[in-house]
Amino acid sequence: MADPSSYRPKPGEIPTQPGVYRFIDPHGRVVYVGKAKNLRSRLNSYFARVSSLPPKTYAMVHAASTVEWTVVGSELEAIQLEYTWIKQHTPRFNIMYRDDKSYPYLAVTMNEKFPRVQVMRGDKKPGVKYFGPFHPAKAIRETVDTMLRVFPVRSCSAGVFKRAEASGRPCLLGYIDKCAAPCVGNISPEDHRALAQEFCDVMAGRAEPHMRRIEKRMKDAVAELRYEDAARHRDDLEALRRVFERNAVVLSEDTEADLFAFAQDELEASAQVFHIRQGRIRGQRGWISEKVEDIDDAGLVEQLVLQVYGSIADTERIPREVLVPALPENHQELSDWLSERRGARVSLRVPQRGDKAALLGTVKENAEQALTLHKARRSSDITTRSAALRELQDALELSEPLMRIECFDISHTGGRNVVGSMVVLEDGLPKKKDYRRFSIRGEAARDDTSAMRDVITRRFSRYLKELEAAGDPVPEAHAEPEGVTVKESTVVERESQKFAYPPSLVVVDGGQPQVNAARAALDAMGLEDMPVVGLAKRLEEVWLPDDDFPLVLPRSSEALYMLQRIRDEAHRFAIQYHRSARSKQMTASALDDVPGLGPKRRAAVVAHFGSVANLKKATPEQVAEVPGIGLDSARRILQHLRAEDAGDEDQSPPVES
Numbered sequence: 001m002a003d004p005s006s007y008r009p010k011p012g013e014i015p016t017q018p019g020v021y022r023f024i025d026p027h028g029r030v031v032y033v034g035k036a037k038n039l040r041s042r043l044n045s046y047f048a049r050v051s052s053l054p055p056k057t058y059a060m061v062h063a064a065s066t067v068e069w070t071v072v073g074s075e076l077e078a079i080q081l082e083y084t085w086i087k088q089h090t091p092r093f094n095i096m097y098r099d100d101k102s103y104p105y106l107a108v109t110m111n112e113k114f115p116r117v118q119v120m121r122g123d124k125k126p127g128v129k130y131f132g133p134f135h136p137a138k139a140i141r142e143t144v145d146t147m148l149r150v151f152p153v154r155s156c157s158a159g160v161f162k163r164a165e166a167s168g169r170p171c172l173l174g175y176i177d178k179c180a181a182p183c184v185g186n187i188s189p190e191d192h193r194a195l196a197q198e199f200c201d202v203m204a205g206r207a208e209p210h211m212r213r214i215e216k217r218m219k220d221a222v223a224e225l226r227y228e229d230a231a232r233h234r235d236d237l238e239a240l241r242r243v244f245e246r247n248a249v250v251l252s253e254d255t256e257a258d259l260f261a262f263a264q265d266e267l268e269a270s271a272q273v274f275h276i277r278q279g280r281i282r283g284q285r286g287w288i289s290e291k292v293e294d295i296d297d298a299g300l301v302e303q304l305v306l307q308v309y310g311s312i313a314d315t316e317r318i319p320r321e322v323l324v325p326a327l328p329e330n331h332q333e334l335s336d337w338l339s340e341r342r343g344a345r346v347s348l349r350v351p352q353r354g355d356k357a358a359l360l361g362t363v364k365e366n367a368e369q370a371l372t373l374h375k376a377r378r379s380s381d382i383t384t385r386s387a388a389l390r391e392l393q394d395a396l397e398l399s400e401p402l403m404r405i406e407c408f409d410i411s412h413t414g415g416r417n418v419v420g421s422m423v424v425l426e427d428g429l430p431k432k433k434d435y436r437r438f439s440i441r442g443e444a445a446r447d448d449t450s451a452m453r454d455v456i457t458r459r460f461s462r463y464l465k466e467l468e469a470a471g472d473p474v475p476e477a478h479a480e481p482e483g484v485t486v487k488e489s490t491v492v493e494r495e496s497q498k499f500a501y502p503p504s505l506v507v508v509d510g511g512q513p514q515v516n517a518a519r520a521a522l523d524a525m526g527l528e529d530m531p532v533v534g535l536a537k538r539l540e541e542v543w544l545p546d547d548d549f550p551l552v553l554p555r556s557s558e559a560l561y562m563l564q565r566i567r568d569e570a571h572r573f574a575i576q577y578h579r580s581a582r583s584k585q586m587t588a589s590a591l592d593d594v595p596g597l598g599p600k601r602r603a604a605v606v607a608h609f610g611s612v613a614n615l616k617k618a619t620p621e622q623v624a625e626v627p628g629i630g631l632d633s634a635r636r637i638l639q640h641l642r643a644e645d646a647g648d649e650d651q652s653p654p655v656e657s
Contacts, residue, residue, distance in 0.1 A: 257321035270371035385428035388558035421574035
């Protein structure tokens with residue numbers, strides 16, 4: 001850990017203008033981004049009394065080794081630059097509302113011949129009607145399931161629709177009356193579109209005419225003694241009422257707003273949002289984040305607004321009103337920034353009285369309950385995780401804390417389709433966006449140790465290449481490994497490097513041979529100081545390089561549990577990739593002898609169907625949908641597969657009576 005006094009700027013070097021600053025660790029990774037109206041005053045507060053800083057801030061200034069800043073012309077520019085850097089670098093000490101999922105919307109594809117109802121995420125598409133956002137996704141699926149009972153609009157994928165159309169038989173939803181089955185002509189395109197429009201009307205809040213019509217049908221059926229039809233209409237009416245109970249009107253129907261509220265303690269903050277559309281609560285969402293410094297609700301508002309709305313690609317989803325419990329000092333600049341992104345005026349304000357203020361109180365209650373529940377669930381986990389990391393560090397006699405652990409595994413079937421995986425733990429938690437997969441070929445695939453050496457070499461060759469590109473010192477023993485090619489990039493920015501942050505510990509799945517192979521690969525690149533261990537499956541022994549006897553951790557050891565978890569995760573990730581590679585290879589090899597089918601068209605068929613089993617179930621017309629495949633070629637492909645099946649049956653041993 002660095003001493004903050006070793007990199008503290010001289011007071012006269014720091015300007016007094018507004019700007020954005022970054023704390024950077026010894027590996028060049030940005031660990032914190034902040035902004036200030038007066039850079040000198042703000043930065044000096046980090047170095048004046050280090051011992052009195054909050055725990056997270058104390059850890060941050062000791063994890064960093066330098067601080068950089070950029071002067072800007074206005075508060076709005078500072079907001080934009082701060083958001084850009086937070087999004088680019090994802091600093092580990094910033095308040096991060098860690099939820100990379102986009103909002104789920106209910107979509108009706110009115111741009112298709114037969115409109116489809118589905119749950120969609122991501123950017124909006126022209127011609128598609130959207131309702132939402134909804135959260136959680138389970139709520140929207142329950143709504144769809146209920147609505148399809150009354151308005152049986154198509155909800156199947158294009159592939160299912162085409163197969164039903166070709167076979168003349170509807171799917172299960174058609175048989176249970178949750179789809180009008182346009183695929184087999186049970187309803188005309190015009191009537192199905194009208195049904196989809198009724199679905200949209202109800203979801204938009206215009207349900208009364210449809211409910212009155214269903215009620216009239218029910219009464220007519222009773223008058224004509226058609227009691228089964230009357231009961232069905234009664235159930236449809238009840239289903240619609242259930243949908244609207246879930247989406248009760250809480251504000252005036254022209255209200256389009258997001259309401260944010262917070263609850264916090266010294267270490268963590270809980271944020272909740274209610275999405276109000278057409279006056280109804282369409283969704284609810286929550287985040288829990290660790291705090292780096294003492295921050296009030298106004299500061300939390302600023303960070304949350306930047307992260308939530310800055311990551312929305314479709315700016316139409318920014319509402320007309322954003323209601324918050326407190327306004328930050330730069331609320332006018334934030335409002336201008338939101339308005340600029342939306343292309344229309346956005347009001348950022350605190351509701352003082354009335355229904356909106358009461359609803360904001362409900363949002364705050366949800367935030368408080370979420371924080372209480374989170375602390376109850378996570379307190380033991382955080383304690384256990386920290387103890388496991390400390391115990392593992394002590395057991396391996398390492399001087400540096402285990403901030404990042406990388407684990408490698410090899411998977412294959414009898415030496416074929418050899419693949420490798422890399423999974424990452426940071427602060428004892430999986431960091432899935434840093435996971436990597438490796439396809440291993442040639443001499444490197446001859447055995448497990450060669451494959452392990454190849455994977456380690458490729459991962460750390462990229463690390464060294466990025467150090468070189470950034471102008472950082474590279475170990476003198478580094479030489480380009482034979483047979484390993486690392487793609488050069490013309491510009492490698494220091495902060496956007498993917499592999500330039502080295503692990504505190506390398507773990508390999510295996511015993512002494514795999515550990516020695518990994519150690520040899522690292523030594524060949526001049527990385528002698530990087531620790532390596534292996535975890536053998538048979539007795540769960542921890543192997544160290546060049547040691548004849550393993551390190552045996554107690555069976556109840558939290559350190560051993562952590563090693564087992566990362567080893568099992570690496571194995572799962574490798575197996576997943578291996579199965580995918582094996583499936584594609586088997587499909588491709590089955591098509592090798594088809595006359596007139598070259599490598600490109602063979603690859604296109606493989607990508608389209610994914611497996612031999614799926615391909616065999618297809619009709620010639622479905623195979624002909626693959627780009628570059630005509631109907632004659634499709635027939636030849638299927639005839640070839642059927643001939644192979646017939647040959648296999650002929651060669652099978654006879655069944656004894």
